[in-house]
Amino acid sequence: MITTDLTPGSPCWLDLGAPDVRAAAAFYGAVLGWDFESMGDGEGEGESGGMEGGMFKKDGKTVAGLGKLSEEGARSAWMIYYTVTDADATTRAVEGAGGTVRVPPRDLGEWGRMAQYTDPSGGQFAAWQPADNKGFELADEPGSLSWTELYTSDAAAARQFYGSVFGWQFSDMEMPGGGGTYTIITPAGQTEDRMQGGLMQLGEEDLSLADGRAYWHPVFAVPDCDAAVAAVTENGGSVQMGPVDAEGVGRLAVCLDRAKADFVVLTPSSPS
Secondary structure, three states: OOOOOOOOOOEEEEEEEEOOHHHHHHHHHHHHOOEEEEOOOOOOOOOOOOOOEEEEEEOOEEEEEEEEOOOOOOOOEEEEEEEOOOHHHHHHHHHHOOOEEEEEEEEEOOOEEEEEEEOOOOOEEEEEEEOOOOOOOOOOOOOOEEEEEEEEOOHHHHHHHHHHHHOOEEEEEEOHHHOOEEEEEEOOOOOHHHOOEEEEEOOHHHOHHHOOOOEEEEEEEOOOHHHHHHHHHHOOOEEEEEEEEEOOOEEEEEEEOOOOOEEEEEEEOOOO
16 A cells, blocks of 8 residues: 555655646546645636646545646656655666666755656656655545556566666466466565556557657546546546556456546455
């Protein structure tokens, strides 16, 4: 499970780059019950109405960030950040393992130090070295991050790369119905009850959302998967898969928001 104790190598933050901040804020408010707090003054002209970024909150607790998509040619997508003790050392590890640096380590005021990377198969992710801001304040509860997932064309290379960078532990399970192997990710030194994500190998033709490159996406817990899916479609999003029941996991659906950023909604199975 993802927790807010933010042990090294575990997810601690995520943010969305959106072409229309106002539309994204409204969409996730409807789907996940999030409130948006702008970090700007709310003034301005244009489609985004001056809302260039801010924080999503659920029940008063910060769960994610939202900003204006500014990188030319980039697709709208969620960026997942992982806690590290030294962003500069993590950067050296990424480069040594064959990854590339998208954003070199930089300080964000008194909050902490961040960097963004791309793995050898194209998957983008980030590191956060906390100072005053440790990360999100709610996890593994309805309306918050409950899992992370990597789709990649080379699972073996992904295991080697992320194991080298973060020291992650991996375990494989066979998916039902001959669906292939799913690899579970657990932070270094943690027991399997702290598993935080998974990775799955797909053909490049199945990675069309990122033009054949690997990509990460978040899984958000919701109290009612079908109701969340209805909210997705009613608010201009779409559904790639589901809702379906996954044995031992829960009921889930793979969705796209209005700008085609991908995410999963999951109603977890009740403990037996």
